[in-house]
Amino acid sequence: MLRSILFTAALSACVTCLAAWSIDTDRSTPDKHGLFEIREEARRFIAQENAKGHEQWSVLEPNAKVLVPRCAVPLQAHWTPKSLGRSKPSVAVICAAAVPNEVMRQWDVHVPVRQKPD
Template identity: 75%
Template sequence: MLRSILFAGTLSACILCLSAWSIETGRSTEYKHGLFEIREQARRFIAQENIKGQQQWDVLEPNAKVLVPRCAIPLQTQWAPKSLGRSKPSVMVVCPAAVPNAVMKRWDVHVPVEWKTHRP
């Protein structure tokens, strides 16, 4: 019985924490690179692409489950290659050299994009 009460209480607390999280609060720390900064890097890339004028894109949210170590050098961006088999266009935000850690030396995060819709 006590276990059930503890489990229910813990689950409720987890739900409250998750509902309070947003990409706006997902900032970088000393150890992790925040999804906010990753999305902003994708936005800068897309703004430059939109200036070229051929196609107009909106940046969507990166996968909230992504957790990557802090990048030691400035992030790089490019269109995600079609050879990776992604079904929709995305921007690949790349960290060529992560801060030394036990998990990964480099990483890339795919940020989805979609055609910009004209709003009345």
């Protein structure tokens, strides 16, 4: 019975923590690059693309499961090449040099976008 009560209490605490998490609160730390900053870089790129006046795009949320090391250089962004086989358009946010770590030296995160309705 006590085990059941403890499990229920722990589950409730986890749900509360997950409910408070969002892309807006996932900021960079000394060890990891936050999804907030990654999404903001995609938004900057899309704002420049929208200013060209051809098509109008909006940025969606990056995959919340993504975890990448902190980038040591400014992020870059460009359209994800169609040759990568993605079914929908996305922006590749690229880190050319991550802070030294044992996992990866560089990374890219593909942030989905959608065309704004006319």
